[in-house]
Amino acid sequence: MSTSSVSGDGPVRGTGPLAPGVHTYRVEGLVQRYHVHGSGPVCVALPGGPGIFWEYLRTPLLEEHLTMVYVEPIGTADDSRLPSHPHGYTRERYSLFLEILIHRLGLARVHLLGHSHGAFVAAYHAVHRPEQVAGVVLYEGAPVTGPEHAAEAGRMVEAFAARHAGHPGLPAVMAAFGAMSGMTNDEQTEAVAKGVLPSYFADYWGDEERYAPFRDAVRASYISGLDEDLTPDVVDDRTALKGLTVPALVVVGRHDVICGIRWGRELDELIPDARLLVLEDSGHMGHVEEPEAFADGVRDFVLGRAVSARP
Template identity: 80%
Template sequence: MNSSTTHADPLSPGTHTYIVAGLVQRYHVHGRGPVCVAHSGGPGIFWDYMRMPALEEHLTMVYIEPIGTAKDNHLPSHPHGYTRERYSSLLRELITRLGVPKAHLLGHSHGAFVAAYHALYCSEQLAGVVLYEGAPVTGPEHGAEAGRMVEAFAAKHAHHPGLPGVLAAFGAMSGICNDEQAEAVAKGVLPSYFADFWGNEERYGPLRGAIRATYISGLEEDLVPDTVDDRAALKDLRVPALVIVGRHDVICGVRWGLELAELIPDSRLLILENSGHLGHVEEPELFADAVRRFVAETAVPQDGAVEDSTGQAPR
């Protein structure tokens, strides 16, 4: 890819911008320690909900800003054409320019599908992959399971005055056709993405208000759905993997976390018992400790030793 950058140090703190294949690509660097690239979900949700201060204390977190979310990085085919293959090609460019022998890659929700693809087809770039609230498949089977989980959420909160709004937002998903609708739906469904949003609304409410979204269709350029079925391929994945799932996740729940862990050889599984779809917000210390330990234990040896983020060899 032909690309250019205005930053001499690709891992200096702050926002970095470069041009790749005619597109503006941004990423944001926070923290210090081993490098972990984070890919947010959606597609179309702005990256900043992914900020993980507890991880930034131990790792250099590189938050990629997925193309399609900002006005200056839309594909000519927008809102179509944002496939896993395309996102992976941009991850390849980013990790190459970071200048590290191998990086860790953490993908959340749709970003976990992208991370799985990158681990399968660009494994040489990765020391490890964190599949956070992902699944091995999309399509009718995944949709049916999500529907079952949303019904369970509705039954649990049947008398809450906020429930009709959440269900209306889910009902509006299939009709999204612009940015305003995408953002309204993202904010509307968000209470169901937490284990107990309404019991902690003072804590979680600001995140709901800050969510930003762009409409991305999920279709390829030729309007064919960009569907996923990684079940066969994941059995041969050789990149160390950590699977993280919240017990109360309605979108990519425990069923899928268990299946990913069973499919991927020698993978690790963390079930966050008091989280929904956003465990890095709901149980940040437990989440961060698991990721930090995984990174420390799978880091590529340098200078003859593998060290964790405190400077000590892992025990």
């Protein structure tokens, strides 16, 4: 049995599941939260990580045209953790919780927007539960994880280091990357997330005054990426995406070091009739770096228009 509540600080559209504010309910003893902002067609947004809290993904320019439902995935807050925490957070489990959330919204279908790890979850949901998906935005995703993805990320991080050789902030960024494999708790995960963040922007140090508050606000929880039996939840969607039946928009920053342009192009080639939006002056955080171009592309896709082109 589940219970729900809602609170908000803006104009309230009643107290239903899409009223502005924070919504909570229980599923299998876990608290599931989501946050509603804006008005218009519904777009459900899935953050990255896994384990990064939702706030960094909030996009006010989209909220001017869409009802944005920002999901707080299970495992992030203390009251939403599985008995097997930090293990057990597979894409199938995230998708099952997403299925319940969409049913609770009272809508037959919604648009999904998944960023980074959220893009892997959104792709999985669109493939396995397409009846719930009107369209999917794969924002800084990839068709695979594992050694091939890690090797490409390593190459891109090396290129980042070469571009910024001699910068006083570079050693701390590289140390944070080195600490990734040793993370075992929330504090370490948040420190690593903040530590690597300059590399996730096209030019963090060129506009640090603008981006530093974003970096400081990032919150993160440690999630292992392993199932309960400690097997990795490895992704290889290349075959499945060739049969994707829902409309798809692929968004990628030209300078992304983690899920970069190689993967954006491959997703675009794999998915039938996909649209590709390249943010030329962005890294992994295009909604912050090029907010207008990002919002225009996503809005036009959700509203059924031709996606705004960028040179």
